[in-house]
Amino acid sequence: MSYNITELTKEYSMGELKVPALKGVTLELAQGEFIAVLGPSGSGKTTLLNILGGIDRPTSGKLIFDGVDLTGLKEKELTQFRRLNVGFIFQFYNLVPSLTAFENVELTARLTNPIKEARQKVKLLLTEVGLQDQMMKFPGQLSGGEQQRVSIARALAKNPKILLADEPTGSIDSITTGKILRLFQKINQDFDMIIVFVTHNVGISYLADRTIYLRDGQLFGTSSYDPLKEKEFWTQLTTPPVIDEI
Numbered sequence: 001m002s003y004n005i006t007e008l009t010k011e012y013s014m015g016e017l018k019v020p021a022l023k024g025v026t027l028e029l030a031q032g033e034f035i036a037v038l039g040p041s042g043s044g045k046t047t048l049l050n051i052l053g054g055i056d057r058p059t060s061g062k063l064i065f066d067g068v069d070l071t072g073l074k075e076k077e078l079t080q081f082r083r084l085n086v087g088f089i090f091q092f093y094n095l096v097p098s099l100t101a102f103e104n105v106e107l108t109a110r111l112t113n114p115i116k117e118a119r120q121k122v123k124l125l126l127t128e129v130g131l132q133d134q135m136m137k138f139p140g141q142l143s144g145g146e147q148q149r150v151s152i153a154r155a156l157a158k159n160p161k162i163l164l165a166d167e168p169t170g171s172i173d174s175i176t177t178g179k180i181l182r183l184f185q186k187i188n189q190d191f192d193m194i195i196v197f198v199t200h201n202v203g204i205s206y207l208a209d210r211t212i213y214l215r216d217g218q219l220f221g222t223s224s225y226d227p228l229k230e231k232e233f234w235t236q237l238t239t240p241p242v243i244d245e246i
């Protein structure tokens with residue numbers, strides 16, 4: 001499995017005005033790869049992620065996923081592609097507030113599994129993310145980090161070939177961020193899927209196999225994994241900041 005993205009452009013139309021969001025992005029993602037996308041606000045990160053996941057369509061360019069050209073798919077086919085292959089994790093979780101953690105994950109598990117198997121899978125996944133004792137709680141009864149873990153379990157419930165995360169730790173504290181990041185590393189080891197992780201945080205990108213930098217809708221650099229940098233990141237994350245004595 002690989003994902004080949006060639007000369008991707010995206011232009012949003014705002015009445016007369018054209019807003020270029022991506023200006024020719026070429027990228028190859030390999031099976032099992034954990035990729036961080038780093039870039040300032042407005043650089044096109046979310047646009048890229050939405051196009052990779054088939055939520056949005058490019059203005060031009062090619063997207064070859066596992067041999068299939070996504071730009072040639074009809075609307076229904078693209079929806080089906082997304083349902084079966086893509087797991088999304090958002091900054092603000094997007095859980096259904098009137099459903100329990102269990103039911104939120106079950107909804108997705110049912111897309112690809114009969115009822116009994118789906119329920120077993122939900123239990124397994126909620127245990128994997130450490131929520132075995134909180135399955136019957138509603139999102140409003142869970143902390144931000146716990147809600148994010150539910151949304152991670154939900155994304156995994158369909159065994160996606162690609163997992164797309166848009167600032168998944170953007171709205172949680174640093175200790176919880178650490179736990180969520182450990183979870184992403186575990187997922188990357190346990191499941192052989194592509195993970196694309198958007199972040200503003202340079203430190204977080206040190207966990208990835210590869211980091212790509214977006215600026216003004218273009219790729220302007222790549223760096224690969226460095227164990228020393230990862231170590232440094234974890235040390236900083238777990239060391240409390242020094243507060244001047246009053």
Ligand SMILES: Nc1ncnc2c1ncn2[C@@H]1O[C@H](COP(=O)(O)OP(=O)(O)OP(=O)(O)O)[C@@H](O)[C@H]1O
Pocket residue numbers: 012013014019020021039040041042043044045046047048
């Ligand atoms: N629906 C839309 N209509 C018009 N312009 C849009 C739309 N969505 C995004 N844009 C524009 O496209 C550019 C890229 O936006 P995008 O959301 O991809 O940035 P981002 O890198 O995710 O930023 P952030 O870090 O703030 O989330 C920006 O200039 C933005 O204003």
Ligand SMILES: [Mg+2]
Pocket residue numbers: 045046047166
């Ligand atoms: Mg964004």
